[in-house]
Amino acid sequence: MPETTVETQGGPAAPRTLRVKSHTRFLVLGLIFIITVINYADRSNMSIAGADMTKSLGITPVQLGFIFSAFSWAYVVGQLPGGYLLDRFGAKRMYGWSLVLWSAATLVVGFVGLVSTPVLVTVGVLFALRLVLGIVEAPAFPANARITTMWFPTRERGQATAVFNSAQYLATAMFAPIMGWMTFQFGWRWGFFALGIAGVVLGLVWFRWMDVPSKHRRVSPSEIEAIREGGGLVDLDEKKSLAASRSTLTRHQFGQLFTSRMFWGLYVAQYAVNALTYFFTTWFPIYLVSARHLNILQAGFIAAIPALAGFLGGMLGGFVSDLMLRRGVSLTAARKIPSVVGMLLAMLICICPFTDSTPLIVALMTLAFFGKGVAALGWAFATDMAPKEANSVSGSIMNAIGNIAGIVTPIVIGFAISATGSFDIALWFVGAHGAVALVGYAIMGRVKRLEFSARPA
Numbered sequence: 001m002p003e004t005t006v007e008t009q010g011g012p013a014a015p016r017t018l019r020v021k022s023h024t025r026f027l028v029l030g031l032i033f034i035i036t037v038i039n040y041a042d043r044s045n046m047s048i049a050g051a052d053m054t055k056s057l058g059i060t061p062v063q064l065g066f067i068f069s070a071f072s073w074a075y076v077v078g079q080l081p082g083g084y085l086l087d088r089f090g091a092k093r094m095y096g097w098s099l100v101l102w103s104a105a106t107l108v109v110g111f112v113g114l115v116s117t118p119v120l121v122t123v124g125v126l127f128a129l130r131l132v133l134g135i136v137e138a139p140a141f142p143a144n145a146r147i148t149t150m151w152f153p154t155r156e157r158g159q160a161t162a163v164f165n166s167a168q169y170l171a172t173a174m175f176a177p178i179m180g181w182m183t184f185q186f187g188w189r190w191g192f193f194a195l196g197i198a199g200v201v202l203g204l205v206w207f208r209w210m211d212v213p214s215k216h217r218r219v220s221p222s223e224i225e226a227i228r229e230g231g232g233l234v235d236l237d238e239k240k241s242l243a244a245s246r247s248t249l250t251r252h253q254f255g256q257l258f259t260s261r262m263f264w265g266l267y268v269a270q271y272a273v274n275a276l277t278y279f280f281t282t283w284f285p286i287y288l289v290s291a292r293h294l295n296i297l298q299a300g301f302i303a304a305i306p307a308l309a310g311f312l313g314g315m316l317g318g319f320v321s322d323l324m325l326r327r328g329v330s331l332t333a334a335r336k337i338p339s340v341v342g343m344l345l346a347m348l349i350c351i352c353p354f355t356d357s358t359p360l361i362v363a364l365m366t367l368a369f370f371g372k373g374v375a376a377l378g379w380a381f382a383t384d385m386a387p388k389e390a391n392s393v394s395g396s397i398m399n400a401i402g403n404i405a406g407i408v409t410p411i412v413i414g415f416a417i418s419a420t421g422s423f424d425i426a427l428w429f430v431g432a433h434g435a436v437a438l439v440g441y442a443i444m445g446r447v448k449r450l451e452f453s454a455r456p457a
Helices: 024-057 061-089 091-109 119-137 140-151 154-186 189-209 221-229 239-248 251-259 261-290 296-326 331-354 358-375 378-385 388-402 405-420 424-431 433-444
Strands: 003-008 016-021
Touching (some): 024 061, 024 119, 024 189, 061 261, 061 405, 140 154, 154 189, 154 378, 251 388, 261 296, 261 433, 296 358, 378 388
Antiparallel strands (some): 003 016
């Protein structure tokens, strides 16, 4: 069982060390990890079902690109309201309802096309449902970051954020084969039904089990003190703190989140990292079917290989970053070094158009996604930088700007395929985002918690 060391004052005697056996925060992390797996499975399942859906419903590649992007249009727009509501009402209430609603939206997709309608109507319905999915999923990752800030000390936070962020890769690694098999055996609808029902059940578990640290029935006072002493904001969702956050964030403070060079570096890097994510969660399985001539079952299983590598890379990136911190490396270097190395690996995608070997392409994609996983420390950066007065809002701004990539990437790839009949330009476009991320890390400068300045006279 993991242990946390806390220095305590023992009266007039010298300080003594209290070793606290801690586990509740890891159960919390496990729960948000499982929810995030469902979250990403819901947003990416259409990439596995896409090839079968296009044939069944008569959808073109350009139309499918717009349907893919609809999620991100709403997701981006929903970030600031989602962050505001998290700061106002706390993570338990907002996250729980978000989970139930996005699961319901996923379930409904499975019914599309059961009644014969014109193709444009079908496209409109799917576009609308992806919009709904995006808007109700918007609070999810800011909520993950908020919960991590409450439940984990600074030296464990890089690994904790890496765990929940790596769920996106495990979602693909787990559900790509499952969705591929279900689509192959029963048709594309059944994956949406299964994920929708699973999410609603998980929402009931969340409301039943989750609470703030001070009120959680499994947490001990010593564990709370260990988290607090290590820099965790355990009181963040207490009623007094929520009330204070409603009244203290001013327009001037809000504006500083858009004028900070450090935050803009983060926004640029997060955009670039997400561009790679959206390629793998939208077009990659379709690329395997249409360009590499695999069937949907084979594509589902092969798509799991880079995803599993991304999961391992994500876990490694967080572990290495926190290990560097514990060994005295500066916060800036501990966060940036894994990120830079990872994005250099991600640029290997640019080599894929120069070979016709499917095994080599899969190997390059696997290394690239591994590197992208190592570099995916955006939420660790965000929890290190966020001012307490705007913990969720600052993360939401990063997530909003970063997920513009989810609007741009699927549409650009769709048009590139339609115009050229090839994925080559699309792959170069995706791989070039590794260089964009490096520019973001350079802009960022020193990593530290932003302190709001006073309003100028």
